[in-house]
Amino acid sequence: SPPSGYGYWQQSDVPTSNAQSMSPTPIYAHTTPRSMSQVPMDSPSSGGRRPQQKNPRSPNDKSGATRRAGRGRRGGIEKHPTGGAAVSPLLEEFRTSKSRDWSIIDIKGHVVEFCQDQNGSRFIQQRLEVGDLKEKQIVITEVLPEVQYLRNDVFGNYVVQKLLEFGTPEMRADLRDTLKGEMLALSLQMYGCRVVQKALEMLDEDDLPRLLLEFHHNVLSCIQDQNGNHVIQKCVEVTSKKSKAALEAGDEAKAEFFNEQIDFIIDDVLSNTASLSCHPYGCRVLQRILEHCVEPKKTRTLDEIKKCHRQLLDDQYGNYVIQHVLQYGRHSDRDSLLDIVTEGGILSLSKQKFASNVVEKLLKYGNAVQRNAIVRELLKKVDEHTGAPMETGGTSVVLLMVRDAYANYVVQTALDVVPEGEEKRLLMEELTSHSAQLRNYTFAKHIVTKLGA
Numbered sequence: 435s436p437p438s439g440y441g442y443w444q445q446s447d448v449p450t451s452n453a454q455s456m457s458p459t460p461i462y463a464h465t466t467p468r469s470m471s472q473v474p475m476d477s478p479s480s481g482g483r484r485p486q487q488k489n490p491r492s493p494n495d496k497s498g499a500t501r502r503a504g505r506g507r508r509g510g511i512e513k514h515p516t517g518g519a520a521v522s523p524l525l526e527e528f529r530t531s532k533s534r535d536w537s538i539i540d541i542k543g544h545v546v547e548f549c550q551d552q553n554g555s556r557f558i559q560q561r562l563e564v565g566d567l568k569e570k571q572i573v574i575t576e577v578l579p580e581v582q583y584l585r586n587d588v589f590g591n592y593v594v595q596k597l598l599e600f601g602t603p604e605m606r607a608d609l610r611d612t613l614k615g616e617m618l619a620l621s622l623q624m625y626g627c628r629v630v631q632k633a634l635e636m637l638d639e640d641d642l643p644r645l646l647l648e649f650h651h652n653v654l655s656c657i658q659d660q661n662g663n664h665v666i667q668k669c670v671e672v673t674s675k676k677s678k679a680a681l682e683a684g685d686e687a688k689a690e691f692f693n694e695q696i697d698f699i700i701d702d703v704l705s706n707t708a709s710l711s712c713h714p715y716g717c718r719v720l721q722r723i724l725e726h727c728v729e730p731k732k733t734r735t736l737d738e739i740k741k742c743h744r745q746l747l748d749d750q751y752g753n754y755v756i757q758h759v760l761q762y763g764r765h766s767d768r769d770s771l772l773d774i775v776t777e778g779g780i781l782s783l784s785k786q787k788f789a790s791n792v793v794e795k796l797l798k799y800g801n802a803v804q805r806n807a808i809v810r811e812l813l814k815k816v817d818e819h820t821g822a823p824m825e826t827g828g829t830s831v832v833l834l835m836v837r838d839a840y841a842n843y844v845v846q847t848a849l850d851v852v853p854e855g856e857e858k859r860l861l862m863e864e865l866t867s868h869s870a871q872l873r874n875y876t877f878a879k880h881i882v883t884k885l886g887a
Contacts, residue, residue: 522547529553537561538569545576546584555589562596573597574605581612591625595632603638610637610645617648621656621665631668639676639692646673646695653702663715667722669696674726681728693728700731707738708745717751724755724762736763743767744774748789760795768800772807780811781821781831784841794847802853809848809857813864830864833871836878849884 521529524544528536529551538561541548548554561569574597577584584590598609613620613633620626634645646669649656656662673695680689703710703719710716723735739746739759746752759767775783775793783789797805812835815828835841845865852858865872866885872878 521551525551525554528557538565538572542572543576545573546580546590549577549584549590549593550587552589555592558593559596562593562600567602570597570601570605574601574608578608578612581609582616585612585620585629586623586626588625591629594629598629598632598636606637609633610641613645615648617645618652618656621649621662622659624661627661627665630665634665634668634672642673642676642692643695650698653699654706657703657710657716657719658713660715663718666699666719669699670719670722671726674728677728689728693731696727696731700727700734704734704738707735708742711739711742711746711752711755712749714751717755720755721758724758732762736767740767740770743770747771747774747792748783748786750788753788753792756792757795760792760799765801768796768804771796772800772804776807776811779821780808780844781816781834781841784835784844785838787840790840790844793844797844797847797851802855805848805852806855806857809852809861812845812848813857813860832861832864833868836865836872836881837875839877842877842881846880846884849881 522544524541525547528541528548536557538545538558541554545558548558558573562573573593577593577597581594585594594609597605601609610633613630617630621630634642637645649666649669653666656666673692677689677692680686680692700723703716703723706716707720711720720735720739724732727735736759739755742752743756743759746756756771760771771792775796780793784793793808797808800808812830812832814831815824815826816822816831816834817824818829818834821834832845835845848861852861862885865881869882869885872882
């Protein structure tokens, strides 16, 4: 995790719903890396109430790895015989001095060394936010010759990000020039990918097309990388936001220009919709597309996902994509998923670890007709042991669901969101009439509390 006090960190994104919301996203974010993250998707997390709901960590996910900074001969620092880096007297004084009021001028000639130190890096970041032009100029002058090293340093990368954010246009231009031909390689690095994301956010709009060009024919390799996927997410987010802003300002030509900049990303993703939706990092990219893209990209994406609704609904990563479809999609998408839920059996799906999240989101984002249809499914009678429908006798589906570790949350959500009416009344009556029985079940206690309220 990042050193405390750092101003910029990648989101979170498991998917951004139970995973790198994608939430994995969060997508910040890595402003995340959100290593699938945010994510986090930022990362998918469905609310954090079920610890066992977290997606399995990818065996290749090394987002928690750390590395020592300051190796080798950088900025005049002599390599220590034991393998560490010798600390200059000035840096040692900075670490121990509590009363002195420091400025960048005080560390002139030692900026690179300070960048590689946790406290020194934090100090430089703070000064870049509030310092004058003279201080910023000292930093950029010493950082530029070593930027290729610092931008992928555990502490130095934050200084490079702050220069992109608070530097002058000329400073940003100098940093932009160091990125040319390096975007792809940097995007695959643990700390370098964060610099790339900040560059996409802060550099001039005219620079974006040239920078994005380096990702052509490399989209899938980036998406499947634990660091590169965050950069592709950021490409989608940044260009889509600029397109929307231009559209709101009445500049349709500019809006279309930015919209076109990620055509190559959308084409590659939608040619592999099913496989990417089931991928720990790919599902995050699809979530960002649904969150940010303008038409017709969003409709194209929804249409492609619709072809594999059934496959994704109970997949450990695909379910996060379906949850985003329910949140950002069309009524027809929710109708399609409602049909799948009723055909597959709401009891069976609600008992599944991942599909239960989808049923909850269908209740949350569905309209009144769709919610009432789900309640009618809950009130049907089935055989308690086989789940087979029964015309007479049997037990209501809802009474079987309240006993289950996952399905009980679906019932709770139904009580919260189903509109007042005949279906809600019948549901309340069925639960209330068996309230004494419900007290015997561990997972039904929350239901009993809601009935009492």
